[in-house]
Structures are given as C-alpha cells and as structure tokens.
Amino acid sequence: MTSDRDDGRFSYEGLDRIIHERARLSVLTSLVAHPKGLPFPDLKRLCGLTDGNLSRHLAVLSEAELVSLEKGFSLNRTQTICRMTPTGRRRFIGYLGVLEQVVRDAAVAAERSPEGGVRGLDPATKPA
Amino acid sequence: MTSDRDDGRFSYEGLDRIIHERARLSVLTSLVAHPKGLPFPDLKRLCGLTDGNLSRHLAVLSEAELVSLEKGFSLNRTQTICRMTPTGRRRFIGYLGVLEQVVRDAAVAAERSPEGGVRGLDPATKPA
DNA sequence: CATCATGCTTTGCACCGCAAAGTACCCACC
DNA sequence: GGTGGGTACTTTGCGGTGCAAAGCATGATG
Numbered sequence: 001m002t003s004d005r006d007d008g009r010f011s012y013e014g015l016d017r018i019i020h021e022r023a024r025l026s027v028l029t030s031l032v033a034h035p036k037g038l039p040f041p042d043l044k045r046l047c048g049l050t051d052g053n054l055s056r057h058l059a060v061l062s063e064a065e066l067v068s069l070e071k072g073f074s075l076n077r078t079q080t081i082c083r084m085t086p087t088g089r090r091r092f093i094g095y096l097g098v099l100e101q102v103v104r105d106a107a108v109a110a111e112r113s114p115e116g117g118v119r120g121l122d123p124a125t126k127p128a
Numbered sequence: 129m130t131s132d133r134d135d136g137r138f139s140y141e142g143l144d145r146i147i148h149e150r151a152r153l154s155v156l157t158s159l160v161a162h163p164k165g166l167p168f169p170d171l172k173r174l175c176g177l178t179d180g181n182l183s184r185h186l187a188v189l190s191e192a193e194l195v196s197l198e199k200g201f202s203l204n205r206t207q208t209i210c211r212m213t214p215t216g217r218r219r220f221i222g223y224l225g226v227l228e229q230v231v232r233d234a235a236v237a238a239e240r241s242p243e244g245g246v247r248g249l250d251p252a253t254k255p256a
Numbered sequence: 257c258a259t260c261a262t263g264c265t266t267t268g269c270a271c272c273g274c275a276a277a278g279t280a281c282c283c284a285c286c
Numbered sequence: 287g288g289t290g291g292g293t294a295c296t297t298t299g300c301g302g303t304g305c306a307a308a309g310c311a312t313g314a315t316g
Contacts, residue, residue: 010158011176015150022143029230030138033237040263048139053305055265076313078263093238100231102157106224109161181274183296204282206294
C-alpha cells in the first residue's frame with residue numbers, strides 16, 4: 001500500500017513551529033491584512049487574545065524577527081504598533097503554501113473516500 | 129481602522145488544539161487518505177515520525193476518539209492498525225474548513241498589499 | 257488624593273512534544 | 287537452548303510553551 005517513495009509524504013516539515021500556533025497565526029494574518037501596522041489593543045481585539053497572551057506571542061514573533069514593535073505615544077498613552085517585517089512576510093507566505101498543500105491533500109483524500117460531508121472542500125470548488 | 133464588529137475577526141477558534149499540531153495533522157491527513165486504516169509502521173514512515181512520537185500522538189488522538197486503534201497479529205507480529213473514526217473524520221473536515229479560511233484570508237490580504245512574492249497564493253488561482 | 261481605566265509585562269503552572277531508553281515478542285543461528 | 291538481532295511498540299524525562307492571573311506604570315476623573 002505505502003511504498004518507500006512515500007516516506008514523509010505527509011510530514012509537512014514546512015509547518016514552522018513559530019508560525020504554526022493558533023494565536024500567532026491569528027496575529028500574522030491580522031498583520032498581513034494591515035500592512036501599515038496595528039496598535040496593540042486593535043490586534044488584541046482582532047485576535048480575541050488577552051493582554052498577557054498577545055504580549056507573550058509578540059515577544060516570540062519579535063524575537064524571531066517576523067514582526068517589529070514600535071513603542072511610542074499617542075494621545076498621552078503608551079502605544080505599541082506592530083508590523084510585519086519583510087522577512088516575516090516572506091516566511092509567512094512560505095508557510096501558507098504548505099498550509100495550502102495540507103488542505104489540498106486532505107480535501108483530495110476526503111473526496112476520494114465516499115463517506116460524505118466533504119461539501120465545499122473539493123480543491124476545484126470555489127467558495128460562494 | 130478596526131471597528132467593534134471586527135472583534136475576533138482573526139481568532140480562528142475552530143483551530144482545535146488536538147488537531148492543530150504538526151504531527152497529528154500529518155497523522156490525520158494520512159488516515160483520511162487511507163480510509164481502510166494504516167498499520168503503525170506505515171503511518172510512522174508517511175509522517176516521518178519516530179516510534180515514540182507516533183505512539184504518544186496516537187494515544188492523544190485515540191483518547192479524543194478521533195482515531196481507533198485495532199491491535200492484533202499478522203505474520204506472527206503484533207500489529208496496530210489505525211483508522212479514523214466517523215467523529216474524527218467529521219471534526220477533521222470541520223478543522224480543514226477553518227484552515228481553508230485562514231489561507232483564503234491571508235491570501236486575499238497578501239494580494240492586496242503590493243509588496244510581491246504572492247504568486248500562487250491568490251485564492252482564485254489554481255495550482256499547476 | 258483616591259479611584260478607576262488603559263496599555264502593556266511578568267509570573268507561575270500545567271501541559272506537551274520530543275528523544276532516548278525500555279519492554280515484549282519473534283526469528284535465526286550455533 | 288541460549289544468545290543475538292530485528293520488529294513493534296510504550297514509557298520516561300525534560301526542556302519548552304501556551305495561558306490566565308497578577309503586577310506595574312501612566313493618565314484621567316470625582
């Protein structure tokens with residue numbers, strides 16, 4: 001059934017641990033959708049994260065140089081603006097390619113076995 | 129910029145922690161591609177996992193009743209056959225829907241900001 | 257001045273992924 | 287029959303991490 005050639009067929013090594021994490025995936029998607037950057041509180045609301053959580057994940061992303069943090073003041077308040085770095089953007093897009101591959105693999109497979117419930121996941125199907 | 133209506137816009141709560149993990153994502157994708165089940169060693173090779181790793185992840189998936197483990201004998205060897213349960217299949221497909229949404233959100237956003245490198249990720253583009 | 261709200265950061269812990277070591281079984285081979 | 291080796295897993299140990307709760311600093315408000 002499975003041949004030697006299939007070794008690692010589904011290993012998906014491109015799923016970078018830094019990126020492949022729900023909260024950080026949220027953050028990065030938010031940031032790629034807002035190329036001019038987002039203030040901490042907006043990001044927090046978009047991602048549905050607590051303060052502490054967002055802070056920690058931003059630290060990780062910043063450490064990995066996937067996002068940059070610009071700390072300043074606005075309306076007499078401290079304000080951190082988060083942006084995606086060019087590196088971050090590149091790596092995120094690479095990651096998305098792998099993610100796309102996962103979805104495609106799974107959709108093809110699920111389609112092939114007839115046990116129903118696969119509507120809208122056929123890779124050739126466009127969403128409504 | 130972001131309105132109240134956007135709260136949680138990118139929170140992706142459907143990214144189930146049990147499923148959203150590289151190794152288990154591998155396992156589930158392998159299993160959905162092999163509806164008749166896979167023996168432990170084949171699964172291990174497909175996913176590029178060590179024995180211990182696969183064992184642990186299977187325990188988690190089995191505990192959550194996303195996969196079933198059938199332990200038996202074949203050719204005088206112990207053999208565990210792993211299958212996806214109907215529940216597992218349903219939940220995995222649900223998860224895939226969310227994953228698809230992530231890819232689509234990100235692709236749209238990345239497309240919209242002009243800084244290049246987005247080839248092949250446009251949601252309207254089919255792979256070659 | 258006290259209180260409350262905002263905008264984060266730090267702490268603490270429980271959980272988890274991973275590799276290495278361990279167990280069980282079977283099969284040669286001498 | 288016993289020893290060595292291979293297959294098929296399971297268990298253990300540990301370093302790392304996500305998360306919530308608590309902490310801290312600043313500014314507005316009564």
